[in-house]
Amino acid sequence: xxxxxxxxxxxxxxxxxxxxxxxxxxxxxxxxxxxxxxxxxxxxxxxxxxxxxxxxxxxxxxxxxxxxxxxxxxxxxxxxxxxxxxxxxxxxxxxxxxxxxxxxxxxxxxxxxxxxxxxxxxxxxxxxxxxxxxxxxxxxxxxxxxxxxxxxxxxxxxxxxxxxxxxxxxxxxxxxxxxxxxxxxxxxxxxxxxxxxxxxxxxxxxxxxxxx
Numbered sequence: 001x002x003x004x005x006x007x008x009x010x011x012x013x014x015x016x017x018x019x020x021x022x023x024x025x026x027x028x029x030x031x032x033x034x035x036x037x038x039x040x041x042x043x044x045x046x047x048x049x050x051x052x053x054x055x056x057x058x059x060x061x062x063x064x065x066x067x068x069x070x071x072x073x074x075x076x077x078x079x080x081x082x083x084x085x086x087x088x089x090x091x092x093x094x095x096x097x098x099x100x101x102x103x104x105x106x107x108x109x110x111x112x113x114x115x116x117x118x119x120x121x122x123x124x125x126x127x128x129x130x131x132x133x134x135x136x137x138x139x140x141x142x143x144x145x146x147x148x149x150x151x152x153x154x155x156x157x158x159x160x161x162x163x164x165x166x167x168x169x170x171x172x173x174x175x176x177x178x179x180x181x182x183x184x185x186x187x188x189x190x191x192x193x194x195x196x197x198x199x200x201x202x203x204x205x206x207x208x209x210x211x212x
Contacts, residue, residue, distance in 0.1 A: 001037040006030045009062055013080045020075035022064055029082050032059040050094040058086040058117075086117035104130045119189065121146035121156070135167040150189055151196040157186045159199075175207040 009028040016024035039052040065081035073079075090112040098104045109125040112118055123146035131138045142160040160182055165175040180202045187196030 001039070002035070004032070004034045006032045007062075009080070013062055016080075017072040018074060020077055023068060023070065023073045023077045023079040025080045028062060028080060029060045031061045031082070033057065046098040048094075048096040050092070052092045054088075054090060054092065056088045058083075058088070061086055088116045088118055089113045090116060090122075102132050119150045121148045123156075137163075137165045139163045145186070148189065151187050152194050154187050154196060157184050158182070159184045159186060171211045173209040175209075177205045177207070179203040179205075 008030045009025075012022070012024065013028055014024050014026050016022055034057040036055040037052055039050065041048075041050045043049075060082040062080055063083050064078040065083075066078060067073075067076045068079045069076065090110065093107075093109045095107040096104065106128040107125070108128075110123070112122045114122070116122070123144075125144045126141060128141045129139070140160070140162045142158050144156070144158050146156045148154050159180055161177070161179050162181055163175070163177045165173065167173050180200060183202040185201075186199055188199055190197050
């Protein structure tokens with residue numbers, strides 16, 4: 001597949017003011033991308049496989065730059081800018097299969113080449129499992145992020161989620177969700193803070209619904 005596209009800057013990227021997270025830039029140009037992809041896709045009765053090699057060429061990509069001083073930027077937030085031309089190359093893979101009519105698994109893996117101009121982990125993946133039995137539904141997902149050199153002291157990690165729901169009747173439903181099941185310590189990348197921003201630890205949520 002070959003394609004080209006462009007995206008004009010949105011209202012926020014152009015005119016945002018007095019915000020501690022970002023600052024608009026009325027001089028932004030539209031970003032452009034040229035994409036080349038080669039994919040192999042095959043399906044069986046209970047299997048589905050996709051392998052895609054991609055090459056993306058970006059021009060004037062809109063990103064957050066350095067903080068700027070401005071009367072309408074009291075929080076010294078980073079300003080949106082057009083960056084130099086960038087590329088991203090790599091491989092995306094996806095495998096889905098059903099072991100039974102009640103149980104399904106999806107495996108994902110993404111890899112970027114060393115020549116890619118990216119500020120994120122070069123390896124990432126996920127395993128997602130879904131199980132249904134009568135009125136009970138269980139979903140488990142675990143996401144992997146490789147080492148990210150753009151966050152200080154951030155090694156690779158897994159973060160997992162589980163969701164259990166049960167429909168007792170047409171009116172009564174119970175749900176429990178656990179985010180970051182294993183209480184993993186990981187950070188989100190930040191332009192302002194090189195050490196990153198800490199994410200939440202384990203969170204457990206109960207939900208009961210009754211329809212009158």
